[in-house]
Structure formats: C-alpha cells, structure tokens
Amino acid sequence: MNGQGPHIGSERDLFTAVYAGDEDAVVRLLRLGVSPEAVDEDGQSALYAAAVGDAPGVVRLLLAAGAAPDRLSAGSDLPLCGAACGGHAEVVRALLASGAVPDAVEAFGFTALAWALRCGHAAVTEALLAAGADPNRPGPTGEPPLVTAARRGSPACVQSLLAHGAGSREEALTEARRWSRLDVASELRAGLERAHGFGGEYVMRRWADGVAVELVRDGEVVAGVDQGTGHAEIVEVLEGVLGGR
Known part of the structure; x- marks a missing residue:
C-alpha cells in the first residue's frame, strides 16, 4: 500500500504535481505508472504544462520517462514554443x-524562434539558433526574423541573428530607423485602442530597455503589450554591419 488506500495515482494527480513544481511527486507518480504523456480534460499535455510553467526539473523528468518533446498539446501547441514564448531558456x-x-511548426505557422523574437527573449533566441534554428525562416506573416527583432527593439536578439548569418539586413535597418523616430509607448497605446476600443485607463511602465502599456477597465487588466526600446542601438549595429549606409 502507498498510504492512499485504493487510489494509486492518476493523471489528475500528475497535473497537480506539475503545476506545483513538485518533482518528488512527479517521480512517485511516474513510478506508479502514470503516463508521462498524460493529458488533461482539455487535451493539454503534462509536458506542455511544465514547459509553459517554467519547471525545467519537471520537464526533464517527463522527458526521461518517455514524453515526446515535439508532441502537440491540445492538437496545436508545442512545448518548445510555449517555453520560448515565456522566455524559459532552461526549459528550452x-x-x-x-x-x-x-x-x-505549431498552429498558425509559429516556430519557437518566431515566438522568442516577438517577445524579445534573447537567451532563448541564442539557444534556438545554437541548436540549428534557421535564422532566415520567415515568421507566420512571412516577415524575416531580423525584421521582427528590429521591430521588437531587442539589440541582443539582433546580434544573435547576425552572428548566425541572418539576412534581410537592409529591411531590418529600415524598420529600426522607423521605430527609433516613434514614441513606443504611444504606439503601443494606439494598438490597444484599435484592438479593444476606447474607454478605460492606460497604465504605462518603463524600464531600462523597454516599455509596457496595460488597458484597465473596472479595476481589471483587459489587455497589455510590451516592447523593447533599443531601436537606436539596433540602427547603429546594422549600419556598422552594412558599412555605415
């Protein structure tokens, strides 16, 4: 007996342990025979839940027990993409x-690199490129990765892409120059207004190399967006690469 009476261990128990980041419980449940490929009632896989929850220890346990790293969760989401979107470099x-x-590629044409660049996660970007991700593979809208990184305002992502041979450098320079002339916070607010309509309070937060804007209605955050502000630095980098043009 394991002290739980007739209840030996279930997939629901595994998800509880995954969400808690309880590695000991995960090990116990896997040893009791719970499948590392377990899914919840929505079809989400345990591996995907651990990946988006930034639980690298749990991810390694599930992988070691036989979870397939590229199995789609809920038929559409890749663990690698979920981790990349969240900036979870160790999980990646x-x-x-x-x-x-x-x-x-997961649903809607996204790769992990496309997510990392959209979100400005430099460590994830470098890990993916070092592992062989294509620095020139277009994103879901057909945009070159270097242009995406330039728009995001992430000099570190731009540097990683350049180091791995990314092209479309003139296009990226044009995009970086355009954003260097704009007020990023105002652009983000305008984007939220277009997407969610007018009304509500806009809250802005700035940090050393970025800005975030949130739309608040009735005391609740309805939507938010953030972006890097390193466009001027990116212009200098790309001008240097292109010979000052």
Whole structure:
C-alpha cells in the first residue's frame, strides 16, 4: 500500500504535481505508472504544462520517462514554443537536448524562434539558433526574423541573428530607423485602442530597455503589450554591419 488506500495515482494527480513544481511527486507518480504523456480534460499535455510553467526539473523528468518533446498539446501547441514564448531558456535547452526540433511548426505557422523574437527573449533566441534554428525562416506573416527583432527593439536578439548569418539586413535597418523616430509607448497605446476600443485607463511602465502599456477597465487588466526600446542601438549595429549606409 502507498498510504492512499485504493487510489494509486492518476493523471489528475500528475497535473497537480506539475503545476506545483513538485518533482518528488512527479517521480512517485511516474513510478506508479502514470503516463508521462498524460493529458488533461482539455487535451493539454503534462509536458506542455511544465514547459509553459517554467519547471525545467519537471520537464526533464517527463522527458526521461518517455514524453515526446515535439508532441502537440491540445492538437496545436508545442512545448518548445510555449517555453520560448515565456522566455524559459532552461526549459528550452532541456527540450532541445532531448531532441525537440528547433524549427518545428505549431498552429498558425509559429516556430519557437518566431515566438522568442516577438517577445524579445534573447537567451532563448541564442539557444534556438545554437541548436540549428534557421535564422532566415520567415515568421507566420512571412516577415524575416531580423525584421521582427528590429521591430521588437531587442539589440541582443539582433546580434544573435547576425552572428548566425541572418539576412534581410537592409529591411531590418529600415524598420529600426522607423521605430527609433516613434514614441513606443504611444504606439503601443494606439494598438490597444484599435484592438479593444476606447474607454478605460492606460497604465504605462518603463524600464531600462523597454516599455509596457496595460488597458484597465473596472479595476481589471483587459489587455497589455510590451516592447523593447533599443531601436537606436539596433540602427547603429546594422549600419556598422552594412558599412555605415
């Protein structure tokens, strides 16, 4: 007996342990026979839940027990993409080390690199490129990665892409120059207004290399967006690469 009476261990128990980041419980449940490929009532896989929850230890346990790194969660979401979107570099490295395909495509044409660049996650970007992700593979809208990184305002992402041979440098320079002349916070607010209509309070937060704007209605955050502000630095980098043009 394991002290739980007739209840030995279930997939629901595994998800509880995953969300809690309880590695000991995950090990116990896997040893009791709970599948590392377990899914919840919505079809979400345990591996995906651990990846988006930034639980690298749990991710490694599930992978070691046989979870497939590239299995789609709920039929559409890749663990690698979920981790990349969240900026969870250690999880990304664990998945890649277990055979996750760097350029695997999930729903709507997203790859992990496309998510990392959209969100400005430099450590994830470098890990993916080092593992063989294509620095020139267009994103879901057909945009070159370097242009995406330039718009995001992430000099570190731009530097990583350049180091791995990314092209479309003139286009990226044009995009960086355009954004260097804009007030990023105002542009983000205008985007929220277009998407969610007018009305409500806009709250802005700035930090050393970025800005975030949130739309608040009735005391609740309805939507938010953030962006880097390193466009001027990116212009200098790309002008240097292109010979000052």
